[in-house]
Amino acid sequence: MRRLITTIVTAAALALPAYAAQSGLKPFDADYVANYQGMEGNARMTLAQSGGQWKYTLRVNSSLASLSQSTTFDEKDGQWRPLSGTDVSAVLIKKKNKQANYDWGKGVATWSGDVKPDRAGPVKLQPGDLDAMLVNLALARDVHAGKPLRYRMVDDGRAKEHVYTVAGKESIDVGGKQQQATKVQRTDGNKQTIVWIVDGLPTPARILQRKDGQDEMDLQFKAMR
Numbered sequence: 001m002r003r004l005i006t007t008i009v010t011a012a013a014l015a016l017p018a019y020a021a022q023s024g025l026k027p028f029d030a031d032y033v034a035n036y037q038g039m040e041g042n043a044r045m046t047l048a049q050s051g052g053q054w055k056y057t058l059r060v061n062s063s064l065a066s067l068s069q070s071t072t073f074d075e076k077d078g079q080w081r082p083l084s085g086t087d088v089s090a091v092l093i094k095k096k097n098k099q100a101n102y103d104w105g106k107g108v109a110t111w112s113g114d115v116k117p118d119r120a121g122p123v124k125l126q127p128g129d130l131d132a133m134l135v136n137l138a139l140a141r142d143v144h145a146g147k148p149l150r151y152r153m154v155d156d157g158r159a160k161e162h163v164y165t166v167a168g169k170e171s172i173d174v175g176g177k178q179q180q181a182t183k184v185q186r187t188d189g190n191k192q193t194i195v196w197i198v199d200g201l202p203t204p205a206r207i208l209q210r211k212d213g214q215d216e217m218d219l220q221f222k223a224m225r
Helices: 013-021 132-145
Strands: 028-036 039-050 053-062 065-076 079-091 094-103 108-113 150-155 158-163 165-174 177-188 191-198 206-211 214-224
Touching: 028 053, 053 132, 065 132, 079 132, 132 150, 132 177, 132 191, 165 191
Parallel strands: none
Antiparallel strands: 028 039, 028 214, 039 053, 053 065, 065 079, 079 094, 094 108, 150 158, 165 177, 177 191, 191 206, 206 214
16 A cells, blocks of 8 residues: 555644754654544554664554554665665455665665565665655655755655645644644645644644545544653
C-alpha cells in the first residue's frame, strides 16, 4: 500500500513553548484519532532516537484494517537521509509487506517484499531526497521557516517531485484547544493531500488524504503519552 503520511504530533497547551524553543528534532509518543476509508480507529505516532539515527513510526488500527509504517533516518550536512523503511498493511484478508533500503554509499534505493518488478528499483539517490514519511516532518520545519515547500520524494520504487502550496490560515483543534494553523496542500491527478501546520509544533497537526474527492485517510491529534 502506498506509504501514508504521516506525522501528526502536538502537546498540551502548557508544553507548546517547550516545543517552540527546540531547534531540531525531539522524540515524541502520541495517540491520534484515525479515519481510514470511513472506518474509525486509533493511531499512534512515535519518533525515537538511537545514537545518530532516528526511527519514525506510524501505526493505525481499526476493526477492519491495520497499518504500520516506519522510517529509519539520519542527518548529514544538515539534511535528513532515509536509511530504511517498512510498510505493512492488512485490510480485511488482503496483506502487504514491503521494505525499502536507501544505500547512500552506492547512491541507490531499492525495494523488496510485496512489490511489483517495476517498483523494485534501483532508483538513483540525490542529496536532499526524502521518503513519504519524512516529507511530513520537512513540511512542518519548512512552513515554520518560510522556505519553499518543494521536495524530491524517493519512495515506492520511484522518484517524484512534491510541491505544496499555502492555502491560507485556519483554526483547528489541537489537544482540545483551538490553534491557528497554516493550511498547505498538494494535488496529484485525482489525489489530494492537505496538511495543517501549527506554529510551535515540530510536525503537522492534521493530515488529510483524499482520492476522487472522497476522504481516504484523516489523522488528528488525540493525546500525548
